[in-house]
Amino acid sequence: MPASLAPAHNTGNPIAVEMRGLNKWYGEFHVLRDINLTVRKGERLVICGPSGSGKSTMIRCINRLEEHQTGTLMVDGIELTNDVRNIDAIRREVGMVFQQFNLFPHLTVLENLTLAPIWVRKVPKKEAEEAAMYYLERVKIPEQAAKYPGQLSGGQQQRVAIARSLCMKPKIMLFDEPTSALDPEMIKEVLDVMVELAREGMTMLCVTHEMGFAREVADAIIFMDRGEIVESAPPSTFFANPRTDRLKLFLSQILRGH
Amino acid sequence: MATAPRSARRPPGAGVKLSFNDPVVRAIFWQIVIVGAVGLVVWWLVGNTVRNLEARRIASGFDYFWREAGLPIGEAMIEYQPSDNYFRALVVGVLNTLRIAVVSIVLATILGTLIGVARLSRNWLVAKLASVYVETLRNLPLLLQLLFWYSVLQSLPPPREALNPLPHVYLFVRGLQMPWPQWTPELGTVLAVMGIGIVASFLVRGWAKRRQMLTGEQFPIGWTAVGLVVALPLAVFVMQGANLPLDVPTLGRFNITGGILITPEFTALLIGLVTYTAAFIAEIVRSGIQAVSHGQTEAAAALGLKRGQALRLVILPQALRVIIPPMTSQYLNVTKNSSLAVAIGYPDIVSIANTILNQTGQAIEGIGTIMAVYLTVSLSISAFMNWYNRRIALRER
Numbered sequence: 122m123p124a125s126l127a128p129a130h131n132t133g134n135p136i137a138v139e140m141r142g143l144n145k146w147y148g149e150f151h152v153l154r155d156i157n158l159t160v161r162k163g164e165r166l167v168i169c170g171p172s173g174s175g176k177s178t179m180i181r182c183i184n185r186l187e188e189h190q191t192g193t194l195m196v197d198g199i200e201l202t203n204d205v206r207n208i209d210a211i212r213r214e215v216g217m218v219f220q221q222f223n224l225f226p227h228l229t230v231l232e233n234l235t236l237a238p239i240w241v242r243k244v245p246k247k248e249a250e251e252a253a254m255y256y257l258e259r260v261k262i263p264e265q266a267a268k269y270p271g272q273l274s275g276g277q278q279q280r281v282a283i284a285r286s287l288c289m290k291p292k293i294m295l296f297d298e299p300t301s302a303l304d305p306e307m308i309k310e311v312l313d314v315m316v317e318l319a320r321e322g323m324t325m326l327c328v329t330h331e332m333g334f335a336r337e338v339a340d341a342i343i344f345m346d347r348g349e350i351v352e353s354a355p356p357s358t359f360f361a362n363p364r365t366d367r368l369k370l371f372l373s374q375i376l377r378g379h
Numbered sequence: 380m381a382t383a384p385r386s387a388r389r390p391p392g393a394g395v396k397l398s399f400n401d402p403v404v405r406a407i408f409w410q411i412v413i414v415g416a417v418g419l420v421v422w423w424l425v426g427n428t429v430r431n432l433e434a435r436r437i438a439s440g441f442d443y444f445w446r447e448a449g450l451p452i453g454e455a456m457i458e459y460q461p462s463d464n465y466f467r468a469l470v471v472g473v474l475n476t477l478r479i480a481v482v483s484i485v486l487a488t489i490l491g492t493l494i495g496v497a498r499l500s501r502n503w504l505v506a507k508l509a510s511v512y513v514e515t516l517r518n519l520p521l522l523l524q525l526l527f528w529y530s531v532l533q534s535l536p537p538p539r540e541a542l543n544p545l546p547h548v549y550l551f552v553r554g555l556q557m558p559w560p561q562w563t564p565e566l567g568t569v570l571a572v573m574g575i576g577i578v579a580s581f582l583v584r585g586w587a588k589r590r591q592m593l594t595g596e597q598f599p600i601g602w603t604a605v606g607l608v609v610a611l612p613l614a615v616f617v618m619q620g621a622n623l624p625l626d627v628p629t630l631g632r633f634n635i636t637g638g639i640l641i642t643p644e645f646t647a648l649l650i651g652l653v654t655y656t657a658a659f660i661a662e663i664v665r666s667g668i669q670a671v672s673h674g675q676t677e678a679a680a681a682l683g684l685k686r687g688q689a690l691r692l693v694i695l696p697q698a699l700r701v702i703i704p705p706m707t708s709q710y711l712n713v714t715k716n717s718s719l720a721v722a723i724g725y726p727d728i729v730s731i732a733n734t735i736l737n738q739t740g741q742a743i744e745g746i747g748t749i750m751a752v753y754l755t756v757s758l759s760i761s762a763f764m765n766w767y768n769r770r771i772a773l774r775e776r
């Protein structure tokens with residue numbers, strides 16, 4: 122393991138995301154149960170668990186795509202309340218990559234990347250385009266800048282989506298199953314970009330079942346089931362010594378698939 | 380090489396023999412057959428008609444355009460007397476058709492958009508009401524709706540007992556009569572200032588956009604436009620003494636005079652066309668918005684765009700691509716449906732041309748005139764909408 126990937130866990134780094142007693146219901150359905158979670162700056166957290174366990178809901182609370190009902194949620198020192206100014210401030214600092222890419226199909230790749238910097242960060246167009254080209258090089262597709270998303274492969278689209286988030290210079294990146302919609306041969310090109318991002322010290326919360334990726338970069342892996350955090354451990358212990366039967370069952374299922 | 384004859388590109392051994400199995404040969408054959416058939420039908424129709432007209436001694440040609448019409452018309456946007464010629468009567472009809480079509484299109488677009496958005500409302504009652512509206516209005520024949528509105532308006536009281544909902548506003552069987560500003564030089568100035576304000580708003584918008592691209596600074600263009608188009612003319616109006624002489628209707632014994640009269644024929648046709656077309660437009664708008672996936676809204680929000688920005692920069696441009704083509708056919712429908720005016724006596728082009736046709740007996744010319752008018756209007760709408768569609772769709776893929 123490269124030195125730059127030394128665990129940031131439990132070091133004295135400032136706190137990036139903190140959830141205290143977080144609960145959320147969809148009507149009667151209790152989707153998040155008493156979630157407590159601390160993520161420090163520079164830490165890489167991988168979240169896994171069976172379908173419907175609340176992984177997406179939890180990370181979507183962090184940038185207020187979902188609203189929690191009780192408990193506190195602090196992001197980058199700002200508490201998420203109904204105050205629109207806080208929500209705007211947090212969304213400026215938090216980037217998100219979706220399973221379905223969600224690129225804007227009516228804009229070119231370059232325009233996808235410059236839209237938010239121009240309108241949210243009020244960056245001059247030329248500067249925004251230079252930054253966009255820099256990030257396109259980072260994800261290794263500068264030659265696609267003038268194309269429309271529909272002309273790219275899935276892997277390329279997801280890399281554009283990552284670059285689009287990076288253009289806002291976020292302090293925290295959220296990934297919700299970024300490789301689940303991709304054909305196997307494209308998964309690696311996206312994971313490579315994410316590994317590189319991790320190497321540079323980006324704070325990352327990543328819902329994924331790519332256990333190879335988790336082993337390589339995660340400081341901690343969280344296992345969720347039925348709206349609860351069941352286990353949380355560094356990769357070595359997580360795979361070698363699962364404490365609960367639920368995690369043992371889950372690991373046996375997903376590791377068999379690989 | 381690119382211009383080499385087709386046969387040169389055939390695989391060796393296929394020969395150059397013309398075969399009916401060759402798609403090119405087949406296409407040419409069918410085109411010849413179709414053109415020939417159409418030509419035969421036209422030749423037969425024209426010959427037949429000319430022989431019949433000659434037999435019945437009906438004149439042909441458009442000379443009658445310049446004869447006195449002797450035709451009273453209920454409402455006209457230009458000066459018109461029955462002693463004017465047929466051509467002028469037709470122009471009155473065309474203008475009336477354009478007036479009802481333009482006003483209906485604008486109002487139906489606004490109402491339809493509101494109802495379409497209401498159908499997507501999270502408020503159950505609002506969404507339900509909107510869908511009841513759509514299902515009712517779009518499933519009843521338009522002619523029936525027009526007759527309904529007309530009979531409602533016909534049941535209003537005579538002038539003596541006119542309803543008086545607001546001071547100097549009278550609602551009675553001959554329509555809605557209300558005050559109207561008299562033309563003064565001051566009013567001209569105010570309108571001129573407003574026109575300048577509109578032009579200036581566009582210039583400011585261009586400047587603001589260029590400045591944003593260069594420096595990133597944003598500019599409150601919406602408020603500036605309101606200021607230039609509304610507040611500035613208002614200020615000029617007040618500075619000139621806020622003097623707006625009105626032509627006020629006065630109640631006589633048998634009549635109401637002065638002000639402006641909106642006839643029940645126009646109103647019934649307007650209400651009917653607007654409410655009916657709005658139901659279709661609502662569906663178009665709803666499906667257009669729904670066609671943009673929720674992921675787009677979420678991605679925009681996650682990037683920190685405000686709701687308004689997300690709507691303007693991300694959702695609307697995509698929804699419009701879906702909305703514009705069916706909207707075009709609704710606009711064409713409004714225009715064509717306005718010919719139902721003939722049923723309630725609004726003097727549109729069909730109504731007037733039809734009367735003229737009965738007076739002169741020149742059916743071919745009469746129908747030809749109507750067709751030419753509708754074709755011109757429809758093709759203009761199509762051309763405009765296609766241009767707009769290309770403008771927003773080009774930036775696609």
Ligand SMILES: Nc1ncnc2c1ncn2[C@@H]1O[C@H](COP(=O)(O)OP(=O)(O)OP(=O)(O)O)[C@@H](O)[C@H]1O
Nearest residue numbers: 147150152170171172173174175176177178179298
């Ligand atoms: N808008 C909603 N209304 C009602 N229930 C919802 C809504 N969104 C999610 N749920 C439910 O909440 C639960 C958690 O959903 P969530 O998407 O967070 O699961 P997940 O762990 O991300 O699953 P997956 O691996 O399938 O993505 C699921 O049972 C889901 O059916």
Ligand SMILES: [Mg+2]
Nearest residue numbers: 176177178297
């Ligand atoms: Mg999920």
